[in-house]
Amino acid sequence: MFSDLLDIDIVREKRISIINSFDDQLYPALVNTEIIQSTNRCTLKQKKIKTISIKKVQKKDFLTLIKTLNYFEKIGFVHGDLNKKNIINTEDGFRIIDYEPSILQISNGLKQYMVTKPYISKLDLLENSITIRTDKIGFFYFVLRVYKLINFKDLVALSKTFNHKKWLKLNENQLKYTSYSDLLDLALDKLK
């Protein structure tokens, strides 16, 4: 039935069951576990949530988000597409949306990771897998974008090279062992 989702059934079902178990207080819950076939990808639908503009953000505003991401890391769950369009601001703080049933899908006729350029770890690209490194890179650039520390031209340049060295002074291997709180501090250092 889901020939365009490239995970084996058991992996996909496990992923959906994990997403479905998320606490509604922290994540907009899924409407149901049905996979929606749209023209260019297969998705899961989350409940409606009211967004507000991201204006004056303080360090503490990231705490709920970091708590969520720490939980993901603890259970070994990878979102795979963390970016400014998938983390929305609500009255209760930042919420993550758009969890795909499979990170690797056939999209527009091509086998593709459901990751948005350039928010992907170069090492993951080379190793042909999506790991926590990509989520951490996504989070790091999310913080930079919230504070307007990176501009559109730089993002376009990044999408071509995936060379994160200019922004992230860390070896990508080290990323795996760097906590989200430390990444937040590294991003905020650029404000100084």
Next chain:
Amino acid sequence: MSELKTIEKVLFGVTGELHQIFEGSLEFYKANPDVSFKVRPAYGYNKFYLDWVGFSYDMSLKALIHFILYEKKYYKKILSKKTYGSLKKSIEENQSKKYCISDKLEHDVVTMIEKNAINYMKCCFESNNMDVSSFVECNYDSRSNVPNISKCNVIQNRIVHFKNFINELRIYTNKNTISKSDLKNLMDLSKNLEGIDYFLDLLELVYKQCAITSKEIIEIALSKSLKNSDLSRLVNFVNNKLKDDYLADRILRSIKQ
């Protein structure tokens, strides 16, 4: 400053595009009212929510309208070269950034198009019995002027999607008699029509129900500066359908030799 006709054309273009995008995903979202109406219409960053109105600009309906105006080159028609150049530069630098037009008149034109397009979308949601609270909260609450005839194609006395409007009117007139108040509404709507084809389509449906109103609509058409060929088509209509020799003769006389 753009002419009213150009602004209207742009508005029709934008609403037509929104209508297509809306219809493309309607079935699923109608069945799932708890889900935000997400669309990927290949404009801008390719991810928008049609029911995100007002609170946040990124990925909102307003942002989608902005990209339609830009990518369909409508901005070129309604903005000065200077403003368009600066807007283009801003989009190229950062497409997520909201561009603020400094010229007051141009700003007002774009705001008017945005407002009407959002109202149109609200009417589309409403006519499909979908949640419109986000629209109402942000004061986008214009109602259709002709609720019996068209559920979502008329906003603030302008027909924004003529083809759909005429189809709805055709279906309505097949089964119902148009009330006096709706006939008056139709006459008012015709005041904002431009182009003989629109008038003739409307007249074709109205004359069967009320000859007097159709004659009044013809008077409105005559008040617009019509070409000789348009006047000839009007004469044909009057002769063949209304069988009013006096009116046909009057129109004939207004044809410039």
